[in-house]
Amino acid sequence: MAAAPTSLSLSSPSRRSPALFRVSHPQSKPYFIRSLAPPRRPRFRAITASMGVEAPEKAFQGSSLDRMENGLLHFVKYHGLGNDFIMVDNRGSLEPRVTPEQAARLCDRNFGIGADGVIFAMPGVDGTDYSMRIFNSDGSEPEMCGNGIRCFARFIAELDKLRGPQSFTIHTGAGLIVPTIQNDGKVRVDMGKPVLRASDVPTKLPGNKDGAVVGVQLVVDGTEWIVTCVSMGNPHCITFSTTECKALQVDDLKLADIGPKFEHHEMFPSRTNTEFVQIFSRSHVKMRVWERGAGATLACGTGACAVVVAGVLEGHVDRKCKVDLPGGPLEIEWEEGDNRVYMTGPAEVVFYGSVLL
Numbered sequence: 001m002a003a004a005p006t007s008l009s010l011s012s013p014s015r016r017s018p019a020l021f022r023v024s025h026p027q028s029k030p031y032f033i034r035s036l037a038p039p040r041r042p043r044f045r046a047i048t049a050s051m052g053v054e055a056p057e058k059a060f061q062g063s064s065l066d067r068m069e070n071g072l073l074h075f076v077k078y079h080g081l082g083n084d085f086i087m088v089d090n091r092g093s094l095e096p097r098v099t100p101e102q103a104a105r106l107c108d109r110n111f112g113i114g115a116d117g118v119i120f121a122m123p124g125v126d127g128t129d130y131s132m133r134i135f136n137s138d139g140s141e142p143e144m145c146g147n148g149i150r151c152f153a154r155f156i157a158e159l160d161k162l163r164g165p166q167s168f169t170i171h172t173g174a175g176l177i178v179p180t181i182q183n184d185g186k187v188r189v190d191m192g193k194p195v196l197r198a199s200d201v202p203t204k205l206p207g208n209k210d211g212a213v214v215g216v217q218l219v220v221d222g223t224e225w226i227v228t229c230v231s232m233g234n235p236h237c238i239t240f241s242t243t244e245c246k247a248l249q250v251d252d253l254k255l256a257d258i259g260p261k262f263e264h265h266e267m268f269p270s271r272t273n274t275e276f277v278q279i280f281s282r283s284h285v286k287m288r289v290w291e292r293g294a295g296a297t298l299a300c301g302t303g304a305c306a307v308v309v310a311g312v313l314e315g316h317v318d319r320k321c322k323v324d325l326p327g328g329p330l331e332i333e334w335e336e337g338d339n340r341v342y343m344t345g346p347a348e349v350v351f352y353g354s355v356l357l
């Protein structure tokens with residue numbers, strides 16, 4: 001990303017969203033610099049603010065970028081089924097280069113880059129290849145992120161210039177996670193064993209099945225929802241039905257109304273992610289998610305895993321199941337032999353950029 005640009009073009013001008021500048025150089029792949037919205041927040045400035053859009057070639061002749069290099073954070077924006085992340089190369093330190101407050105500003109879709117979270121690629125600990133930490137778009141720090149870890153694997157492969165199938169051991173807040181980049185570019189992840197004991201999820205709902213909360217009633221906003229609680233390192237509350245409606249039609253839900261009421265419900269001391277699920281068959285479901293700390297997202301990998309675990313426990317689905325999310329499908333398998341959950345899905349680069357913190 002340090003290569004001197006030879007051309008600059010505006011690719012998506014818009015009044016509300018930040019402009020993307022496509023930067024080309026003969027020796028490198030094209031990359032993008034995102035010009036942020038006018039600097040209403042003083043510590044978060046647009047690096048291209050002084051560059052005239054009308055005369056980009058001239059603006060780039062000078063050393064304005066060089067002079068700004070010190071305060072710049074280089075990043076790559078990735079997404080997994082539309083669940084999008086600002087990926088930061090943090091391999092030099094176990095201390096994130098961005099504070100939770102800065103992360104929330106970077107994730108802002110109007111005043112920042114726009115993302116569901118900021119992910120840091122850090123040195124490994126306890127013999128692992130790498131460590132992953134993540135801040136949600138509200139600045140809170142979750143233990144794990146399923147779509148994020150697929151992006152993480154592709155990001156690491158890109159940083160280390162690795163081609164073809166690769167496996168990594170990643171230390172996360174949810175323990176050891178192992179993503180494998182397949183020949184087709186998709187990433188299959190060993191997501192570990194689901195945690196079901198109520199106090200470990202955590203939920204204050206009383207366990208009704210070997211300490212797990214499976215298909216119990218929870219009143220939210222005056223409706224009796226039937227819920228199952230699963231942790232994939234991070235907490236999930238999954239619902240397929242209410243006492244009045246045996247089969248949810250998820251497109252009918254007012255997610256922005258009901259989602260926060262689950263997230264902040266007193267039964268979830270660490271807040272919760274919530275998945276609303278519609279069953280098509282024993283091997284195919286559709287879900288919408290309200291994420292803790294990020295709101296409605298287009299996909300949630302840990303959520304899709306938790307949905308299949310909950311679906312098996314409630315007797316709705318088989319252990320191998322396709323989960324449709326607003327951003328696309330994930331293949332999930334909860335293996336009987338080792339009790340581990342495996343997730344397979346895509347991870348893609350969106351653009352490369354730099355921003356002044």
Ligand SMILES: N[C@@H](CCC[C@H](N)C(=O)O)C(=O)O
Pocket residue numbers: 083136141142143144145146147148234235273291292293294297299300301302303
């Ligand atoms: N989108 C993620 C989950 C990110 C963390 C979540 N918001 C939480 O706070 O637990 C995924 O793909 O798993």
